[in-house]
Amino acid sequence: AALAPEEQAAIERRIRLLGPAYRLFYQTPVQVSEGRGTRLFDRQGQEYLDAYNNVVSVGHAHPRVVEAVQRQMSTLCTHTRYIQDGILDFAEQILPTLGGTIGASGHIMFTCTGSEANDLATRIAMHKTGRRGIIVTREAYHGNSYLTAGYSPSLGTSSPLGTWVRRVNAPDSYRHDPAELGRRMAAEVTATAAELARQGDGLAAFIADSLFSSDGVYDNPAVLGPVAEAVRAAGGLFIADEVQSGFGRSGDKMWGFQRHGLDPDIVTMGKPMGNGYPVAAVALKHDVVAAFGRDTRYFNTFGGNGVAIAAAHATFDVLRDEGLQENARLRGEQIRSAIQQLASRFDKIGDVRGAGLYIGVEMVSDPEAKTPDADEATRIVNALRERRVLISATGPDANVLKIRPPLVFSEADVDWLLNDLEAVLASA
Ligand code: PMP
Numbered sequence: 001a002a003l004a005p006e007e008q009a010a011i012e013r014r015i016r017l018l019g020p021a022y023r024l025f026y027q028t029p030v031q032v033s034e035g036r037g038t039r040l041f042d043r044q045g046q047e048y049l050d051a052y053n054n055v056v057s058v059g060h061a062h063p064r065v066v067e068a069v070q071r072q073m074s075t076l077c078t079h080t081r082y083i084q085d086g087i088l089d090f091a092e093q094i095l096p097t098l099g100g101t102i103g104a105s106g107h108i109m110f111t112c113t114g115s116e117a118n119d120l121a122t123r124i125a126m127h128k129t130g131r132r133g134i135i136v137t138r139e140a141y142h143g144n145s146y147l148t149a150g151y152s153p154s155l156g157t158s159s160p161l162g163t164w165v166r167r168v169n170a171p172d173s174y175r176h177d178p179a180e181l182g183r184r185m186a187a188e189v190t191a192t193a194a195e196l197a198r199q200g201d202g203l204a205a206f207i208a209d210s211l212f213s214s215d216g217v218y219d220n221p222a223v224l225g226p227v228a229e230a231v232r233a234a235g236g237l238f239i240a241d242e243v244q245s246g247f248g249r250s251g252d253k254m255w256g257f258q259r260h261g262l263d264p265d266i267v268t269m270g271k272p273m274g275n276g277y278p279v280a281a282v283a284l285k286h287d288v289v290a291a292f293g294r295d296t297r298y299f300n301t302f303g304g305n306g307v308a309i310a311a312a313h314a315t316f317d318v319l320r321d322e323g324l325q326e327n328a329r330l331r332g333e334q335i336r337s338a339i340q341q342l343a344s345r346f347d348k349i350g351d352v353r354g355a356g357l358y359i360g361v362e363m364v365s366d367p368e369a370k371t372p373d374a375d376e377a378t379r380i381v382n383a384l385r386e387r388r389v390l391i392s393a394t395g396p397d398a399n400v401l402k403i404r405p406p407l408v409f410s411e412a413d414v415d416w417l418l419n420d421l422e423a424v425l426a427s428a
Contacts, residue, residue, distance in 0.1 A: 003028060025392065026385045035060025038406050038413050040390070048388040049416050051405040054358075057247060057272035058318040059408040065275045068314035072307045080110070080304045087304055090313045094283075097254050100263035101285050108283045110304030114243035114270030115143030117280040120298075121266045122147055122205065124284065125237045127292045131202030133236070134162070135192050137170045139396045141214040142207060142241055151207070154214045164201045166192045170215030171223040174351040174362060175370060178220055186226035193234035203236035205266075210245040210256025216395030217360025217402065219250075219353050224260035237265040237288065243280070244358070247272045248319055248407060251329030251356025259355065272407075275318075277311035278302070324407040328356035331409050335359055338418050346425045348376055357409060360394070361401040372397035376428070383424040389417060 003011070011029060014022070030048065034041040037059040040048040050060070058065065072086075080087065087110070096103050111117045126132050134151045136142065141154040149155055150162035161167075168188040171181040193203040206227065212218040228238045245256025246269045252259050255267065265288050270280030280303075302308065319325065336352050339361055343349035350364035363380070365373040377393040380401060384391055394402040405413065 007031065025390075027382045028385065030385065030390065037061075038409055046388065048390055049413060050390050051403050051409070051413075051417050052390045052392050053406060054244065054249060054404045055271050056276050057249070057407045058275050058315055058322070058324060059406050060276075062275055062315075062318055064318050065277075065311055065314045068310045069277060069307055072310035075306075077305055077307045079299075079301055081299070084306060084309075086306055086309045086313065090309050090316070093313065093316060094281075098267055098283055099255075099258060102264070102267060102283050106283055106285050107289060108281050109289075109298060110308065111270075111280045111282065111300055112278045112302050112308070113143075114241075114268065114280050115145045115148050116300070116303070117243070117268040117270055117282045118142045118148045118207065118239075118241060119145045121239050121268050121282045121284070122151075122207075124282070124289055124292045125205035125239065125266065127295065128288050129202070129204045129235065129237065131196075131204040131236070132164045133193070133196035133201035133203045134165050135189060135196075135203065135206045135231075135236075136165065136167055137208055137212060137215050138167045139170065139215045140167075140207075140209065142209075164196070166196060168192055170212045171218045171220055172216070173218055173220045173353065178222075181220050182223045182226040185223055186230040189227055189230040190234065193230070193236060197234070203231070203234045205237040205239050206231040207239040207241055209241045209243070210260065211250065211355065211358050213244045213358070213402070214394060216362070216400045217354050217358060219259075219355040219358075221252075221259040221261075221355075224257060225262050228260075228262040228264070238262065239266040239268065240264040241268050243268060243270045247316075248325030248328055249356055249358050249404075251325060251332050254325060256355075273315065274308060274311035275315040277308060279304075279308035279312045319407070322408070325356075327409070328407045331411070331414055332356040332359060334411070334414050335403065335417065338414075339421070342422060342425060348373060348428075349425075354403075357403075357405055357407055359401075359403040361403070362395070363399045363401065372399040374399045377401055379428065380421075380424050383427065384420055387420045387424070389420045 032040045136151045139154045141152045142148045149159045151165045231238045240257035266284040273279045339352045347367045351362040363373045363377045365371045377399045392402045
């Protein structure tokens with residue numbers, strides 16, 4: 001649809017004020033003024049189905065989170081240099097859910113963003129190992145700070161990788177034998193760590209998003225266990241970046257790494273943690289942070305402030321009380337199996353994958369050759385937007401539909417999504 005003059009004016013105003021580095025979604029960008037549950041509303045009160053925003057994982061404007069934030073903001077909002085029960089109560093709640101060594105005797109440190117969490121995790125890993133080499137996946141994204149952008153290849157050429165950074169291939173279950181993925185990736189990590197050792201950097205850490213979102217969404221749970229063994233054998237630490245895959249998103253487990261049955265040294269989390277309020281964290285083993293804690297003072301003005309903790313605690317309570325991990329599992333299975341059905345009618349759907357409510361649908365122009373079709377993915381994303389259904393696309397070739405709704409997605413929401421997806425697939 002052509003842009004209305006006032007929409008065009010809003011876009012120009014935005015570019016004038018915010019500058020050229022920001023991007024909008026969709027050929028016809030969406031103006032939003034309100035959100036509730038899985039729905040967004042524009043100024044005219046038109047309703048959109050939000051099948052994309054994982055930050056508001058318990059739903060836009062969830063009343064329990066809103067109430068907790070308002071109450072805490074009108075009581076006390078200050079930093080971590082005073083004793084406060086809230087932060088300790090929350091730490092006691094969340095640490096055991098991580099299981100393994102961190103769950104038993106680990107710690108949690110608070111930041112405001114996922115980037116900051118990964119930045120801190122990396123500094124701690126470098127200090128602990130006395131090395132600086134980092135291994136990531138080919139199209140990884142881990143943050144916007146100088147350090148994390150240096151190992152976020154998906155940012156492209158504007159952000160050159162550090163000389164101490166190496167990439168390995170993501171576990172592409174569509175193009176490789178799923179039974180071989182773990183062994184394959186572990187072997188690549190071993191060879192890459194040896195390269196880092198030869199150049200004098202050594203391996204400080206391997207870091208991966210447990211659902212490989214920016215690599216195109218890969219869910220095979222047998223991959224990261226062997227990789228963690230290879231990382232440890234090379235003397236490095238395993239950092240699980242749970243910014244995308246944590247907090248029940250995968251349906252199977254609270255944390256994405258738990259699907260792979262491994263015991264990470266460090267776990268980072270963010271995005272859905274405060275249902276929109278900025279709060280993120282680094283959870284880690286005691287011995288990983290012992291020397292850093294002795295040698296360094298850690299302070300983060302806003303990280304772990306009272307309101308951030310109130311938001312995180314309320315969000316976590318809602319996640320549990322409303323059974324949202326289980327909802328993610330059920331709704332996710334429902335969506336994937338329905339799209340599998342569609343794949344038998346539309347051979348441009350090459351692959352359907354994901355876990356829980358993190359779903360990737362790979363569009364191809366030639367199903368035999370598995371040729372990525374970014375144009376078709378873009379067409380679908382924009383045609384759905386015209387029907388007021390919001391999704392996006394990801395992967396190295398931008399041909400993988402990314403469906404990642406709030407975890408409160410209902411059966412009615414699933415029907416809306418699937419009906420419109422089918423119509424759009426048929427309309428090409
Ligand atoms: N890690 C992953 C896997 C992410 O997807 C993101 C954000 N897209 C980040 C880290 C950075 O988080 P933030 O934007 O909160 O800094």
